[in-house]
Amino acid sequence: MTISKLKLSKQIGISLLLGGALAACDSGSAPAESTVAVAAGPSFDSQASSGSDLFATNCAACHGANLEGTRLGPLLTGGAFLQRWGTQTPALLLGNIQANMPPGGSGNLSDDDYVAIVAHILNENGVDSVTEPLTASTDFTIADNVSAVVARRERPEPPAPQGLTVAGNTEDFVEFVPLTTERLENPDPADWPSHRRNPHGHSYSPLDQINTDNVRGMTLEWVWNMHEGDSEPAPLVYNGIVYLINPGNVIQALDGRTGELIWEHWTGPANGQDMRNIAMYDDKIIQATTDARLVALDARTGEQVWETEIADSSLGFSNSSGPIIADGKVITGLAGCARYIPEDCYISAHDATTGELEWRFNTIAQAGEPGGDTWGDLDNVFRAGGETWITGTYDPETRLTYWGTAQQKPWVPVSRHLTINDAGLFTNSTVAVDIDTGSLDWYFQHVPAEALDLDEVFERVLVNRGDERLVFSLGKYGILWKNDRVSGEFRGFAETVFQNSFTHIDPETGAVTYREDIQNAQLDQWTSSCPSSAGGKDWHSMTYHPPTGLMIAPLSQTCLENAAREVDLVQGGGGLAASRKFFEMPGTDGKLGKLGAYNIDTMEEAWSFEQRASYHTGTISTGGNLLFAGDLDRYFRAHDVETGEVLWETRLGTSVQGHPVAFAIDGKQYIAVTAALGGTSPRTVPSVIATEITYPDHGNAIYVFSLPD
Amino acid sequence: MNKFGQCSIALIATILGVLSAPALAQTEVYRARLSPMPTTPQTVNEITGEGEVILTLEGNTLTVEGSFSGMSSAAIAAHLHNGPPAQPGPVAHALEVQEAASGDIFAMLELTDEQVQALRDNALYVQVHSENNGPGELRGWIYLRSHFDS
Structure with missing residues (x-):
């Protein structure tokens, strides 16, 4: 466990260069020639055919028989697939699938089977100009081999609805009053003007x-x-x-x-x-998009005012949460940071009036920087994770914004070519960032070298209790953390659901000790622990109720078996790389859902309500x-x-x-x-x-x- | 009468005998909820069922009574295992189990002092194996029955 009052210099200037890793061969220029069926060796079509059966057996339960997606897994066809993978190569797609799927383990799937499944997915997505069988190193650009995409480039189809589709004006209903910084920081009781209602994130009205x-x-x-x-x-x-x-x-x-x-x-x-979530400031509604843009709309009419890029979505970056507003700055996180590319995740601040970038804070320490020595000997390009996929909070008093960061990627140390001693700053931490400069004021790493896909990324709830200025967080391990939000110092913890990942949590420092088998987990070696990757707590915000001093959280009681998969250190690769199985949490009588209320002074459970449904x-x-x-x-x-x-x-x-x-x-x-x-x-x-x-x-x-x- | 029926009669007789004893040893009642072994979207329809086991400890004697239903195939074995919650461990004792997809579990076991302590530490669990899921289809850790009342 480490506490540091670092004053890092402004971290800006992320290069958006694609780099040379995604070189494409122009298979479309291959000479047209008649082919003769040869018995020896597979063709792309035969691979796709056998891949269809393998997909049905191993993938369709989650992704649907026709790749249409289910509640268990995303769709793998159409625009969404091509947006994510169109600029990539079959080799990278293969590497991703082989490292991560199926979630319960690769079972009897051979390397050739995985290649066949990729062929099936490409075939279903209209890849139709392939003359050679796929291999593990096939490196053409996927979209360039979809004739429908190529044709569309030449003759664009009508786009999806864009812009204002229903026009109106809120002033026809009520007189518009700009949402000032003062009204954001001290909301009118009638309003819920920001995510979790106030900058401290109380989710209390x-x-x-x-x-x-x-x-x-x-x-x-x-x-x-x-x-x-x-x-x-x-x-x-x-x-x-x-x-x-x-x-x-x-x-x-x-x-x-x-x-x-x-x-x-x-x-x-x-x-x-x-x-x-979305944010509001002055007369604007501000959203982060799933393809990592920031867009401001006129709150009265919905007309777009400005737009800017948070990160390059073609590199896999995305957003699943929106921004917060801190004294006129739009502060936003970033997701999709599991790939081995030179660019890493960051928190960024933009001017709310113009969208202009003001600063970025990188969540992954680079070699030679403070914290850079916590990633072993890994080259910077292979340091991944640290997403900020849940919106942070803001304290006008300290002028610090408080965010949780996700864990290192891949999920298990051995998959990322590291050990349990490689903490990987600034992942799985609370980071307190100066809103004026983007510099790190302090950090507290709750779970160094995270090893089970249990991140501590969720909301930071700020509470003033007497003279104390506190920050609370509750991550997937189900541990409610209490820290001083001025210094970052540990102040206490409470275990809200059963956990057996740690054998010890130091009551003085908060330092955690992983179970020995988790510390030493090797490739394909199963560990069994609680909670599961659904989290003791996940993205659903908890509430602080000031009149009673209770922190009340939505919790989940499930467990997992986890086994690391191998990931090659190849630029453009990376991923998550673990097989998982899930089961009920022992001792809960099958009650997955729990509401837990905690006295923030004593950190004891005041009451709980448990039920079958999560x-x-x-x-x-x-x-x-x-x-x-x-x-x-x-x-x-x-x-x-x-x-x-x-x-x-x-x-x-x-x-x-x-x-x-x-x-x-x-x-x-x-x-x-x-x-x-x-x-x-x-x-x-x-x-x-x-x-x-x-x-x-x-x-x-x-x-x-x-x-x- | 098959082995299962003989076991049932013996068990009932034993229970009645224990209940009629003039000086009852202190009784501790435990419970395990049986639920599917670790599963994934691929196997969720293949590892199924649920059940309940009540375990009564008197001295070092543990009486096991339970039932299960809805497994994907007939049970082939049931065991008492030694391992803390959510951490599988070795077999401690075999249990009698009805060879059906839905059925009963019985046993009367003499535990070692270490196993009694493991029971009190929630470090024993019941596991049912089936034809389709040899490594196990249902599993449940054992807690004091009062644990589930809170």
Whole structure:
């Protein structure tokens, strides 16, 4: 465990050069000639044919018989596939699949079998100008061998909807008042103007009209069907207007009283990938897109104001969470950083008025830099991970922004050619970054050399308790960490679910000691531990309830068996590289879902509520002493914040997923929550354990509740 | 009468005998929930079922009674294993199991002092093996029954 008060110099200037690793051969220029079938050796077509059977046996359970994707795995066809892999080579695709799939282990699949599966995927995606059989080193550019893509380049088809698709103006509903820094930092009780409502990330509303005495009378006010796709939405509500992020990077503005659509803007790409939150500042709605752009829209009309690139999506970079605002700066994270390329992950700040880049903080220490000696002898290009895929928080008092970072990649030390002693700064840490300079003020690495795909990336909740200035976080190990947010010093911890990955957590320093078999895990060697990669806690935000001093978190109780796979140190390669199997957490009676409330002074559990279905929303709390949470089994409930008792429940159209909000218009309080699909491992893991829980595979919507007039 | 039926009668007689004893030894009641062995999207339909086992400890004598249902194929064996929660370990004792996809588990075992301590430390578990899943299809760690009441 390391605490350091580092003052790193501004880290900027990430090169966006592609480098020479993705050299393409122009197979399209091969001379046309008639071919004669030769019995010896496979052809691309025969490989694809046998790959079809292998895919059906080994891949279709997650990716669908026609590669259309399921709730367990993404689609592997069409625009989404070509966007991700079109500029890459079959060799890189093969390396990725061979290192990571199937999740339960490669079983009896031979190297030739993997090549055949790649041939099938390419064939299904229209690769049709291949004259040679695929090999492990086939290095043509995939999209260049899809005649439909080549033809489209010459004669573009009508694009997906783009820009403003429904025009309107919020000023037709309510007079617009700019959202100032002051109103962001001290929100009006009626508003939920930022992700988790305030810069400290409390997910708490002081509204108390709906309370423990009357919540049983709460009824549906209105519902609005959203675009379909994977989604973990966190709506914003400001001055009576609901701003809603939809799949496909679509934002809508709705009248909070009636649910009437005011405007809709398609930023694109029109894919179905997960996105969580958006931000608002002044008169702008600001979104990060799944292809790593920042876009600002006029909050009144939805018209685009500016756009800038966060990172080059052709290199695999992406975003699944949006930004926060810190004193007029748009601060955003980055995902998709598992590949062996010269560019690494960073947190970046842009001017909210213009989108202009102000600074970047790299989360991966390079050789020769502070922390650079924690990556063994690895060349910089092979230092991967450190994603900032969950939005951070901000303290106006310290002018620091607090973010969690993801773990090193690949997932297991032996796969990344490192040992359990190679901490890999600044991964799996809390980093406190100066919003004015982008320099690192301090860091605290919760789990050095992370070894099980259990990252500590989630929200940092800032709490003032007497004279103490604290930051809380809760990662996949299920450990609630308490640190001083001025110095970074460890202040305490609580284990919220059963964990057996660590044999010791030092009560004075917070230093963790991995179990010996996890420390020494070799390639293809299985370890069995809890929690699983669905996390003791995952992306669903926890809430801090100031009146009671309780931190209340949505938790998950599953375990995993994990085995490292081999990853070659090849530029352009990388990945995650582990086989996994999942099972119920012992001693939980099969209850995957848990709400846990923790006294932040004593760090003891005040109460818990456990059930079979896993939770798929963040928790929010209110001045009415209520806690709200929703689950996979479509239940949305209100609990007594002091006891956990269920006071009200209803059942929605599909799994309840996202981040609830509380707001008020003209003195009337509302509670809003979304139902949605997707959500990554917190959904895929329960889907193989609690198989009896079913729900429609469509039905994304926002539901708004209130008390009868 | 088959071996399974003989075992049942013997077990019931033993239980009745124990219950009628004038001076009852202190009884500790434990429980294990049986659920599928580690699985993946590929195997989720092949490793199935659930069950419950109640274990009663008197002195060093452990009485095991349980049932299971919904396995992918008939049970072929059941064992008591030694290993802390979520960490598989070696077989400690064999259990009687009905050779069916849904059935019962019985045993009356004499535990060593070390095994009694392992039981109290939640370091024993029950595992059921089936025709289709020889390495195991159902598994459950053993806790005091009161643990599940909280």
